[in-house]
Amino acid sequence: MAKYPPRRTDSAGRGTELSVKVTIHDVARESGVSIKTVSRVLNREPNVKADTRDRVQAAVAALNYRPNISARSLAGSKAYLIGVFFDNPSPGYVTDVQLGAIARCRQEGYHLIVEPIDSTADIHEQVEPMLATLRMDGVILTPPLSDHPVVLSALEQAGVAYVRVAPGGDIDRAPWVSMDDRLAAYEMTRHLIGLGHRDIGFIIGHPDHGASRLRHEGFRDAMRDSGLAVREGRVEQGMFSFRSGFEAAERLLGGADRPTAIFASNDDMALGVMAVANRLRLDVPAQLSVAGFDDTPGAKITWPQLTTVRQPIAAMAGAAADMLMRGVEREDGAPPPSQVLDFELVVRESTGPAPR
Amino acid sequence: MAKYPPRRTDSAGRGTELSVKVTIHDVARESGVSIKTVSRVLNREPNVKADTRDRVQAAVAALNYRPNISARSLAGSKAYLIGVFFDNPSPGYVTDVQLGAIARCRQEGYHLIVEPIDSTADIHEQVEPMLATLRMDGVILTPPLSDHPVVLSALEQAGVAYVRVAPGGDIDRAPWVSMDDRLAAYEMTRHLIGLGHRDIGFIIGHPDHGASRLRHEGFRDAMRDSGLAVREGRVEQGMFSFRSGFEAAERLLGGADRPTAIFASNDDMALGVMAVANRLRLDVPAQLSVAGFDDTPGAKITWPQLTTVRQPIAAMAGAAADMLMRGVEREDGAPPPSQVLDFELVVRESTGPAPR
DNA sequence: ATGAAAGCGCTAACAC
DNA sequence: GTGTTAGCGCTTTCAT
Numbered sequence: 001m002a003k004y005p006p007r008r009t010d011s012a013g014r015g016t017e018l019s020v021k022v023t024i025h026d027v028a029r030e031s032g033v034s035i036k037t038v039s040r041v042l043n044r045e046p047n048v049k050a051d052t053r054d055r056v057q058a059a060v061a062a063l064n065y066r067p068n069i070s071a072r073s074l075a076g077s078k079a080y081l082i083g084v085f086f087d088n089p090s091p092g093y094v095t096d097v098q099l100g101a102i103a104r105c106r107q108e109g110y111h112l113i114v115e116p117i118d119s120t121a122d123i124h125e126q127v128e129p130m131l132a133t134l135r136m137d138g139v140i141l142t143p144p145l146s147d148h149p150v151v152l153s154a155l156e157q158a159g160v161a162y163v164r165v166a167p168g169g170d171i172d173r174a175p176w177v178s179m180d181d182r183l184a185a186y187e188m189t190r191h192l193i194g195l196g197h198r199d200i201g202f203i204i205g206h207p208d209h210g211a212s213r214l215r216h217e218g219f220r221d222a223m224r225d226s227g228l229a230v231r232e233g234r235v236e237q238g239m240f241s242f243r244s245g246f247e248a249a250e251r252l253l254g255g256a257d258r259p260t261a262i263f264a265s266n267d268d269m270a271l272g273v274m275a276v277a278n279r280l281r282l283d284v285p286a287q288l289s290v291a292g293f294d295d296t297p298g299a300k301i302t303w304p305q306l307t308t309v310r311q312p313i314a315a316m317a318g319a320a321a322d323m324l325m326r327g328v329e330r331e332d333g334a335p336p337p338s339q340v341l342d343f344e345l346v347v348r349e350s351t352g353p354a355p356r
Numbered sequence: 357m358a359k360y361p362p363r364r365t366d367s368a369g370r371g372t373e374l375s376v377k378v379t380i381h382d383v384a385r386e387s388g389v390s391i392k393t394v395s396r397v398l399n400r401e402p403n404v405k406a407d408t409r410d411r412v413q414a415a416v417a418a419l420n421y422r423p424n425i426s427a428r429s430l431a432g433s434k435a436y437l438i439g440v441f442f443d444n445p446s447p448g449y450v451t452d453v454q455l456g457a458i459a460r461c462r463q464e465g466y467h468l469i470v471e472p473i474d475s476t477a478d479i480h481e482q483v484e485p486m487l488a489t490l491r492m493d494g495v496i497l498t499p500p501l502s503d504h505p506v507v508l509s510a511l512e513q514a515g516v517a518y519v520r521v522a523p524g525g526d527i528d529r530a531p532w533v534s535m536d537d538r539l540a541a542y543e544m545t546r547h548l549i550g551l552g553h554r555d556i557g558f559i560i561g562h563p564d565h566g567a568s569r570l571r572h573e574g575f576r577d578a579m580r581d582s583g584l585a586v587r588e589g590r591v592e593q594g595m596f597s598f599r600s601g602f603e604a605a606e607r608l609l610g611g612a613d614r615p616t617a618i619f620a621s622n623d624d625m626a627l628g629v630m631a632v633a634n635r636l637r638l639d640v641p642a643q644l645s646v647a648g649f650d651d652t653p654g655a656k657i658t659w660p661q662l663t664t665v666r667q668p669i670a671a672m673a674g675a676a677a678d679m680l681m682r683g684v685e686r687e688d689g690a691p692p693p694s695q696v697l698d699f700e701l702v703v704r705e706s707t708g709p710a711p712r
Numbered sequence: 713a714t715g716a717a718a719g720c721g722c723t724a725a726c727a728c
Numbered sequence: 729g730t731g732t733t734a735g736c737g738c739t740t741t742c743a744t
């Protein structure tokens with residue numbers, strides 16, 4: 001059985017053990033320059049002769065040297081740490097964000113600290129201490145935190161840069177990355193209308209998420225622009241959860257007079273609609289078309305597979321990480337420009353021509 | 357529009373700006389002791405007069421002091437950083453692990469670094485540099501990484517402690533936290549048998565996950581112990597994905613001669629089975645019982661809801677974090693004992709009495 | 713283009 | 729019980 005944990009330092013100064021930590025001084029000695037020059041090479045600073053740089057890089061490789069992140073952080077202005085805050089019921093969303101952010105961070109030697117925030121508890125109490133001890137270079141905020149006033153002001157007070165993913169409003173307050181939720185909902189609605197549906201039900205998302213309002217608007221705008229009325233009782237409030245979608249669908253589909261299509265503001269709720277349809281033995285899409293939003297993994301974990309909107313979640317997170325890292329480099333701290341990324345309508349089997 | 361990013365330091369040394377960083381020296385001055393004493397209080401070291409400690413704590417509170425994690429890490433032996441490595445197709449699993457680990461870490465002032473590992477790429481290349489630069493106190497390994505030899509040896513070589521969540525084997529190599537997968541599968545199978553099922557299909561999980569073998573064994577043992585035969589063609593290989601479950605179910609349910617129950621090694625595959633049943637217009641559970649494993653969010657995102665095994669994922673991750681943090685404190689580096697946590701059979705609507 | 717020296721904010725080792 | 733003195737491994741500032 002292996003000793004545990006394997007000790008980081010050898011016990012008596014023998015130099016041939018594994019993981020004797022090599023420092024910048026070792027590299028300096030090996031390449032015959034000062035540590036300052038090594039530092040310059042590491043940080044891609046100008047004013048190093050090509051030949052010198054090569055020698056240093058060779059020494060780095062030979063010694064397998066890795067700069068200590070704590071030392072860099074303590075001495076310098078970068079921490080090489082980006083935070084991701086989330087309080088999101090959807091695991092698929094959360095992992096997508098992490099994957100997208102990491103992909104960019106790795107290239108630049110940054111790492112990701114994840115901090116779930118419990119918005120039912122005291123937020124400031126969760127956020128303030130971590131901001132103070134960790135001194136991260138920046139924080140990525142995901143919905144609904146992107147719009148949470150306490151989180152935003154805690155960040156500002158602590159002097160930590162942040163980028164909001166898919167914020168719902170207050171667009172001038174800080175940089176963000178987003179997609180056009182209104183337009184996406186608009187196009188999805190047009191897709192349904194193009195299929196011949198005239199009586200369409202809609203399930204609104206969680207009121208705390210800014211996107212909910214935008215998607216709702218897109219739906220209404222498309223109906224109006226097509227000269228269609230949104231009938232009384234055809235719009236239900238949901239909470240972005242399967243359960244809330246299920247319940248909304250029960251109200252929508254309960255009577256004999258029912259819509260021929262339902263557009264839910266996210267996939268989880270759309271799955272709830274499918275479950276109700278299934279229970280009522282309604283054929284999807286022959287008797288009822290169902291559309292979702294997000295293209296979470298769940299969209300494919302159902303039969304028929306869900307027509308939905310692909311949100312570029314990973315790409316948004318990657319862009320956010322990028323903005324943060326870029327911001328650290330800048331002297332003036334000027335805001336990198338906010339970005340709107342493209343969505344994609346994913347038409348699968350849950351939507352089809354209106355019946356009759 | 358707010359300035360961006362809010363600057364951490366004021367521009368000219370005015371002391372009344374926000375977030376002028378307060379250090380241990382400020383606390384020492386404020387409480388009239390040396391920095392060493394402050395350090396002692398911070399680290400709950402013995403040999404501090406109660407009165408002195410109170411004064412220091414008051415100063416900490418008054419100044420809103422937070423120790424700088426990089427400085428602590430550089431000077432001392434703890435980094436206050438725990439890593440979580442994953443390469444898991446199931447987002448629900450991943451977030452559960454993170455939530456469980458964070459809950460424990462927060463109490464002790466530790467933070468979580470998440471590192472997705474892409475096992476289709478060069479693993480050592482991903483792991484080694486991060487281990488060297490970050491010097492984390494420990495790493496939590498989730499399946500299938502818990503059994504990945506390259507990851508394990510990279511960790512050992514770097515001298516970083518680790519705890520494996522639900523490893524499949526090599527149990528003596530390092531500490532782990534697990535549940536009894538074999539027993540859980542055994543009990544689920546007995547549940548089915550108790551319902552009158554005699555002809556039961558089984559879908560094996562991903563071959564890289566150690567749990568797959570154990571669950572399969574539990575199934576076979578239960579059948580054997582009940583004097584039941586596992587019929588030819590009733591066991592299909594899956595990959596833990598919805599798609600693989602779907603395809604396995606098509607083979608299992610394709611002909612007229614089909615099992616009355618199917619036990620899938622995880623929920624995603626069970627959902628695939630449900631989709632096929634649905635398409636074939638088989639009533640679940642009247643004509644076919646379906647059981648899953650994991651109790652992921654998806655288990656409730658279907659109708660009828662899935663009978664499954666609740667894995668204590670968050671609790672396992674929390675225990676792993678705990679072991680790691682405890683290990684850091686110990687002088688001898690002795691292994692904290694590995695743990696087996698309890699599972700729970702969650703009987704919902706997808707299983708029922710065998711037909712006829 | 714390069715280097716010497718001075719910290720960053722803590723913990724550790726050893727005084728007292 | 730408490731304080732003093734050294735660093736930890738880097739970046740920064742300022743020489744040269």
